[in-house]
Amino acid sequence: MPKTSERAAKLHERGLVLDAHYDLLPLVLEKRRKGRNRVMEQDYLPAFRAGRVDGVVSSLFVSNDHLPEMGLRRTLDMIAALHAEMEESPGLLTLCRSVADIEAAKERGEFAVLLSLEGVDAIGNDLALLRILYELGVRGVGLVWSRRNYAGDGCFFNPVREGRKGGLTDFGVRVVEEAARLGMYVDVSHLNDEGVEDLLSFTDVPVMASHSNCRAIAPSMRNLTDEQIVRLAERGGVLGMNSCSTFVREDPKKNPVGPGELADHALHIKNLVGAKHVMLGFDFCDEMRDPSELAEGRYYDCVKGYEGSAAFTTALLERGFTDDEIAGVLGGNLLDFLRRTIG
Ligand SMILES: [Zn+2]
Secondary structure: OOOHHHHHHHHHHHOOOEEEEEOHHHHHHHHHHOOOOOHHHHHHHHHHHHOOOOEEEEEEOOOHHHOOOOHHHHHHHHHHHHHHHHHHOOOOEEEOOOHHHHHHHHHHOOEEEEEEEEOOHHHOOOOHHHHHHHHOOEEEEEOOOOOEOOOOEEOOOOOOOOOOOOOOOHHHHHHHHHHHHHOOEEEOOOEOHHHHHHHHHHOOOOEEEOOOOEOOOOOOOOOEOHHHHHHHHHOOOOEEEOOEHHHOOOOOOOOOOOHHHHHHHHHHHHHHHOHHHEEEOOOOOHHHOOHHHHHOOOOOEOOOOHHHOHHHHHHHHHOOOOHHHHHHHHHHHHHHHHHHHOO
16 A cells, blocks of 8 residues: 555546636736736646646736736736737647536646636626627636625625625626526535625526635635535535635644644535535645745645645645545546536
8 A cells, every 4th residue: 555645646646636726817917017928838737747637727816016907907918918928838738618628638647727716806796798708618607705895795714894784786697597597506615604604595507616624614704514525415516725824723723733723624525415525625725925924834735736736636645535535636536517507
């Protein structure tokens, strides 16, 4: 029997490895704005290769600084950045619009990028624009980030001073229906509890949570309750395991957090609804932090980047996940979900 870390490395090598949430294009766009090009090739593909990661869903996250006026423009700029990168680094990366595209990319040895909104802020209150984003290759629709938009209310990372919250708006319900009609999937990460409840009661679409853990283990509102996880699973939903330490353990400054603590969330979901509802949603964000914080040892990410992602797989093996279950967590479960939503 090989050592668990060797088994983990083999599992990454053998199957398809996909991460359901990474702020890749927001990072790439910022660097391109400073005059760089071939950013993917130089800054990101080496880590993906080292971790044997075949593709990611890139968020099209728009920061508060750009809203509301620049939401659509930033979103289009991120998609333009991807096309420029594809042109500058031919044969290295590709925009995927379907499961067949992902499989073909893997076959050709190209890194697969899927696009997902992290909040529908870019379309304002204009449903017709969702169609345009679909035509540009966007396949995921996260309804909100941690703020309010025309579709609904986001949940916050920590309690804030605010009035009563709403659930999904009429526009939000129509966004969900239109997304399903077009062949886009819906993502509830960052949506508040009222919105999740509305989404599940107004519609019957399959729903994912691209980067949310279990509230039963870490009580952040960004994580899902057991009841929500059961209801998501009943309609074939999947949850991406988020490596941000504040969503892994309460008070991570006091409680050390590593890949094992994240794997505890995966195990909780496996015990609750089955391993086929678990996927990767690492949401790596140490790169976005102030270097002085990192110098002080204040890290967010409890898994050390894509190059270190097999440590999470090792932790799953240590918790009794079978090779088949892990192949699902690493990519198969997301692929199944996509097959049922975007096709
Ligand atoms: Zn997020």
